[in-house]
Amino acid sequence: MKIALIGYGKMGRMIENIARQRGHEIVAAIDINNQEDFDSEGFLSADVAIEFTVPSTAVANYERAFQRGIPVVSGTTAWGKVEDLRPMIEKYDATFFWTSNFSVGVNIFFAVNRYLARIMNHFGQYHPDMLEIHHVHKLDHPSGTAKTLAEGIIDETTRIEKWTEDTPDANSIFIDHRREGEVPGTHIINWKSPVDTITLGHEANSREGFALGAVIAAEYTKGRHGILSMEQLMGDILK
Numbered sequence: 719m720k721i722a723l724i725g726y727g728k729m730g731r732m733i734e735n736i737a738r739q740r741g742h743e744i745v746a747a748i749d750i751n752n753q754e755d756f757d758s759e760g761f762l763s764a765d766v767a768i769e770f771t772v773p774s775t776a777v778a779n780y781e782r783a784f785q786r787g788i789p790v791v792s793g794t795t796a797w798g799k800v801e802d803l804r805p806m807i808e809k810y811d812a813t814f815f816w817t818s819n820f821s822v823g824v825n826i827f828f829a830v831n832r833y834l835a836r837i838m839n840h841f842g843q844y845h846p847d848m849l850e851i852h853h854v855h856k857l858d859h860p861s862g863t864a865k866t867l868a869e870g871i872i873d874e875t876t877r878i879e880k881w882t883e884d885t886p887d888a889n890s891i892f893i894d895h896r897r898e899g900e901v902p903g904t905h906i907i908n909w910k911s912p913v914d915t916i917t918l919g920h921e922a923n924s925r926e927g928f929a930l931g932a933v934i935a936a937e938y939t940k941g942r943h944g945i946l947s948m949e950q951l952m953g954d955i956l957k
Contacts, residue, residue, distance in 0.1 A: 721742050722747075722748070722767040723746065724769040726748070729925065735929075745761065748761065766791055767789070776792065790812070791815040815935050818866045820932045821931050824903075831867050848881075848892070850893065852896075852897055852902075852904075859895040860881075863903065902925045903921075
């Protein structure tokens with residue numbers, strides 16, 4: 719498969735290495751200094767583009783790829799909501815795969831989080847809070863993964879209606895964030911009652927799991943159409 723990279727920082731280079739290990743060809747690597755390569759022969763030959771950049775440029779990158787008929791797999795967070803892109807995706811008849819976290823382990827964590835929230839919906843004495851820890855280079859907060867976890871809890875309970883980074887109330891889940899060293903990503907959910915605490919957590923040991931997941935998503939995206947998600951990919955794997 720021919721893969722184009724949009725964003726060529728640490729994650730882009732890691733994706734490049736894993737893609738090549740899996741037998742794929744990198745046909746373009748676009749960063750801030752070579753934007754003209756969106757019109758290069760290599761980019762135009764790509765089966766899929768994998769995008770990891772920053773929120774301020776992500777949507778413009780998607781449109782550049784869609785205009786050229788290239789499907790996009792993106793892991794950039796904090797740029798908005800997928801549904802907001804639907805008019806653009808329909809305009810270009812495009813294919814877009816997005817997730818807040820490409821790690822297979824994290825996506826298992828998402829499923830377990832929802833299951834636990836459904837159980838906790840029957841036990842009102844427990845209230846959730848969350849801590850997410852990432853490397854000092856990550857500027858946005860809370861993380862996209864933390865938001866997805868919180869939204870899973872909101873969807874599966876009747877008493878939790880929103881997430882907040884401010885003072886929580888009985889209807890919200892508080893998300894705390896820390897930025898420490900080179901931590902790849904840690905998420906901890908506590909369900910606390912007056913007598914005990916139930917803790918659910920995931921700790922990434924390296925960023926390679928995210929890069930591998932992005933390449934697997936690109937493999938899944940080739941030949942498919944429309945808006946795709948990690949939930950769909952995992953569902954097809956587990957059939």
